[in-house]
Amino acid sequence: MKQLLFIATMLISSIAWSQLTTTNPDTVCYQTAALSTYTVPSVGAGTYTWTVPACATLTAGQGTNSIQVNWSACPAGLIPNAITVSYTSAAGCPATPVTLNVLIYQVVPVITPVGPFCANAPCVTLAANPTGGVWSGTGVSGNQFCPGITNALITYTYTQSGCTFSANTGAVINPVPVLSPIQHN
Amino acid sequence: MRLVIFILLFCGYIHSQCNGIQSFTLTPPPVAGTYLPGQTVTACYTMTGYTQAGTNWIEGFDLTLGAGWATVTPQTAPANCGGNGTGGQWVWKTTVTSTTTPITTVGPGYFFDLTVDGNPGNDFGDAGSCVWTFCVTLTVANACTPQSLLLQVTPGSDGLWGSYTNTNCDLATPFTVFNGTINTTPPVLGAIQHN
Numbered sequence: 001m002k003q004l005l006f007i008a009t010m011l012i013s014s015i016a017w018s019q020l021t022t023t024n025p026d027t028v029c030y031q032t033a034a035l036s037t038y039t040v041p042s043v044g045a046g047t048y049t050w051t052v053p054a055c056a057t058l059t060a061g062q063g064t065n066s067i068q069v070n071w072s073a074c075p076a077g078l079i080p081n082a083i084t085v086s087y088t089s090a091a092g093c094p095a096t097p098v099t100l101n102v103l104i105y106q107v108v109p110v111i112t113p114v115g116p117f118c119a120n121a122p123c124v125t126l127a128a129n130p131t132g133g134v135w136s137g138t139g140v141s142g143n144q145f146c147p148g149i150t151n152a153l154i155t156y157t158y159t160q161s162g163c164t165f166s167a168n169t170g171a172v173i174n175p176v177p178v179l180s181p182i183q184h185n
Numbered sequence: 186m187r188l189v190i191f192i193l194l195f196c197g198y199i200h201s202q203c204n205g206i207q208s209f210t211l212t213p214p215p216v217a218g219t220y221l222p223g224q225t226v227t228a229c230y231t232m233t234g235y236t237q238a239g240t241n242w243i244e245g246f247d248l249t250l251g252a253g254w255a256t257v258t259p260q261t262a263p264a265n266c267g268g269n270g271t272g273g274q275w276v277w278k279t280t281v282t283s284t285t286t287p288i289t290t291v292g293p294g295y296f297f298d299l300t301v302d303g304n305p306g307n308d309f310g311d312a313g314s315c316v317w318t319f320c321v322t323l324t325v326a327n328a329c330t331p332q333s334l335l336l337q338v339t340p341g342s343d344g345l346w347g348s349y350t351n352t353n354c355d356l357a358t359p360f361t362v363f364n365g366t367i368n369t370t371p372p373v374l375g376a377i378q379h380n
Contacts, residue, residue, distance in 0.1 A: 038377050038379055040376070043372040046372070067373060086374075089329075089371075089372055090223055098375040
């Protein structure tokens, strides 16, 4: 019974810890329009001062222990010490500032070109890098493309770390030439 | 043995320590000898009994405050020991200057104004031996340096701070209520969370 209680306690502790921990660096999707909320536990009624990179916009919360940031204008890549928060108590006593690195995460999927095809040509297997994405478009089923009679737009969507990236490629479909009946001149 | 008894009596005659039993409460109590910047503390002080050597009466309770206290505000005054028949009242004064020599200025604190003219320094004290209790509220300064939060209460006779001329109770001994400092431990921020 005592062992079960210990295991339950450890499990609850690990859950609580996972809920309170943000991985450093923090990951933000490239060009996302969604606002990111950042918080530090309140340590009093003093003043919190946040700084963000020039490419980011602090949209709300300056002076408090929670802010919102728009990262949509930031280039892809790691931004060291992207967010810094400092605190000064009502008595003017400063706390040691805390920082967070931010990774603006971008993946550019590359599709292996297909075609050109003749109309109604046999289906081909689509390929892209990185693998694991989802194909869509006219004539697409799974990772197969079956040419029809007109050009097609093929889309590849790849999702990782909560970010979604996509790429397109066009498939040229050439009509099958039709011979006229033979004439006896 | 006889010599020791003589010395004790002689000292008592010259400058008798007339104070009764002293005690205090601090609300809230300090933590590790400190209070936080901006914190409010209520201090209550009690003295039980007064020797009245040479017919000296208690004239007042003078407060000594460390630099870390930003404000001191009177809350409840001591009760009049002499009763209504003898008149007078305990009043809060920031300064009181004695009439008797040597002229002394004390305060802030509670002092007994026998003639109720607003000047406790020009008359006698509170006659009798009672229980005197008063409370004050103090505020800790908003400071990041460990300044002193010393709080002492010095009972004084009317022969010292009033108009009486007897010196038997002139030995004013401070009673230390608190001798701590401002807690200057810097706040510690937790990690930034992306919600």
